[in-house]
Amino acid sequence: YEFLFQVVLPGYLCETMHTEYKRVSYEVRATLLTGSLGGARRSAVQRIAVKRVPYFGAVWESLANDIIHVTAVWRNRIEMCALGCSRVQRDGQNIRVTGVVRALEKGYKLTKVGFILEERTRTRMPNGGGLKCTSNIASCTYLKPNDGEYGGWFGSLIVDQMAFDMELPIPEAYRKIQYDVRHGLVTVSHRLAFVIAVVDQLGHGTSLRLFTPLHILPVDWVACGYDLPSYISSFADRVLLSSS
Numbered sequence: 001y002e003f004l005f006q007v008v009l010p011g012y013l014c015e016t017m018h019t020e021y022k023r024v025s026y027e028v029r030a031t032l033l034t035g036s037l038g039g040a041r042r043s044a045v046q047r048i049a050v051k052r053v054p055y056f057g058a059v060w061e062s063l064a065n066d067i068i069h070v071t072a073v074w075r076n077r078i079e080m081c082a083l084g085c086s087r088v089q090r091d092g093q094n095i096r097v098t099g100v101v102r103a104l105e106k107g108y109k110l111t112k113v114g115f116i117l118e119e120r121t122r123t124r125m126p127n128g129g130g131l132k133c134t135s136n137i138a139s140c141t142y143l144k145p146n147d148g149e150y151g152g153w154f155g156s157l158i159v160d161q162m163a164f165d166m167e168l169p170i171p172e173a174y175r176k177i178q179y180d181v182r183h184g185l186v187t188v189s190h191r192l193a194f195v196i197a198v199v200d201q202l203g204h205g206t207s208l209r210l211f212t213p214l215h216i217l218p219v220d221w222v223a224c225g226y227d228l229p230s231y232i233s234s235f236a237d238r239v240l241l242s243s244s
Helices: 059-065 231-236
Strands: 026-033 041-048 067-074 078-086 088-090 093-103 109-124 131-142 161-170 186-199 205-217
Touching (some): 067 205, 088 093, 093 186, 109 205
Parallel strands (some): 088 205
Antiparallel strands (some): 026 041, 067 078, 078 093, 093 161, 109 131, 109 186, 186 205
16 A cells, blocks of 8 residues: 655754754654554654755855856965856765966975865854854865876976866765755855965965855755746736737
8 A cells, every 4th residue: 555645844944954063853754553452553764854945046046157266366476266167066976176376476386285175064052152163174185296197296386377177075965064054043154175385485385275155055956956937837927018
């Protein structure tokens, strides 16, 4: 036998999350009672995730078409640029990113190149406990000093500019990373960092990071899981202009 049920989830529910100060999880429990009084009782449990995503047409939805392209200059000496595809990424995949380093002053050598995915959590504590802010590295990748693809980049002078194409793995959600949460007592955000270290002619080292926002959302939303409007919903249409 097959029994179909439908449950409407209230819009005010907290989203599924597993953070340092708050853990929220959901499960669906089905119970079957057979026989008369004193009959057998059997139950099955299935864990589910509850995630709030931008509604169709929301301003935040436009971020899916926003590419990563950010540039910064350090003391008029080093210029850094990070390039990539959409700022909206799904978990459990690799994101391809490019870092570009340009020397505006001669004599600098590269000693580190990499990318970091940082997760930041803000939690409003109960009973006036204030705001708790935490951050952790969800994923990172660095070039090895002997990486032959870039011809011995480690310790070499930055002449004109150097570009590095890399892949940064994004962990699966609820294990090492959470989805973005923008509303409620707990908010979760992410940012991508292009990381380099340079040494000047006197041997003084400096570590530089270029940050830019990144949004982690479920695969269904990233893959444009919204259906186009149907004739069934035409009752909500408005006439904007009609011909005479």
